[in-house]
Amino acid sequence: MARTTPPRPVDVETLFPEVAGHRKTAVRLHPRLGEPGARESSLGGPVLWPLSEPWPHCEDEHPRTAFSPPAQGSVPLVPVLQLFAADVPDLAFPGATDLLQVLWCPFDHADGYVPRPEIYWRGGDPSDLRPADPPRPAGAGDDYLPDPCVLHPERVTDYPNWDLPDEVADALEARFDQLEEETGWSYWSHLSVSEGIKVGGYPTWTQDPDWPTCPTCRVRMEHLLTISSSEFDGESWRTWLPIEDTPATGTIWDLPYEQRTEIQRPPGLMLGDMGGIYLFECTNCPDRPFAYRSDCS
Known part of the structure; x- marks a missing residue:
């Protein structure tokens, strides 16, 4: 069965055109x-x-x-x-x-x-x-x-969360707050970076970004993939829980623990406290140097 991330509940680029130039394509792998x-x-x-x-x-x-x-x-x-x-x-x-x-x-x-x-x-x-x-x-x-x-690979669009440039985040802060107050949708949790195990896009940091630099060419490495502990958390599930896994009644949190875990954490991984491991590579260098980082909540 395919896995489909719900469309974002608002048009991010219409509301916040400043983030459009920072969009990236990610592929959520949806392991089951x-x-x-x-x-x-x-x-x-x-x-x-x-x-x-x-x-x-x-x-x-x-x-x-x-x-x-x-x-x-x-x-x-x-x-x-x-x-x-x-x-x-x-x-x-x-x-x-x-x-x-x-x-x-x-x-x-x-x-x-x-x-x-x-x-x-x-x-x-x-x-x-x-x-x-x-x-x-x-x-x-x-x-x-x-x-x-x-795996059930699915292309989605990422907008930066922790990686949003400070000057853009500062300029949008009041509008982010207004949207959340009026609709309940948080740019940071619901509209920006896709959750789960994925290829490309932005790392799903839970703490400040820690991008590695290539030891050979000294250029910042690119995000290759994220291996995270879960597909979504207690806040982000509203937009990152696949349509096919949405219960017919109630919410994901109303399911028995074992059934919910098979959707939220199918591989059974726990990296720190619901954290992730982020893999990076340098595509400028022929030997594709590799590095990794990790964090958790």
């Missing part, structure tokens, strides 16, 4: 529990892997937290996201690649106290790729091990 195959785009599902390439491991020292390995040493990475170009045509795949894979070490790292992701761009001869059978890391917690989900 399922049984994806290794040759399908998925979150937490089986992945393809080159026969000639050993499965990657994390060799980092891990801080002692509630999410640390039982013993220091090599930790196998776990598959998080697999995207084929045909499913996300808005994503600019480099060169002749047509497959993006995100893996991470499922234990806290000192940088953000979240899993440490790695990305892989693949292309060329698909005959070298086979369904992987990766080792399962001992002692990893369920919060960092996504349940297998099929």
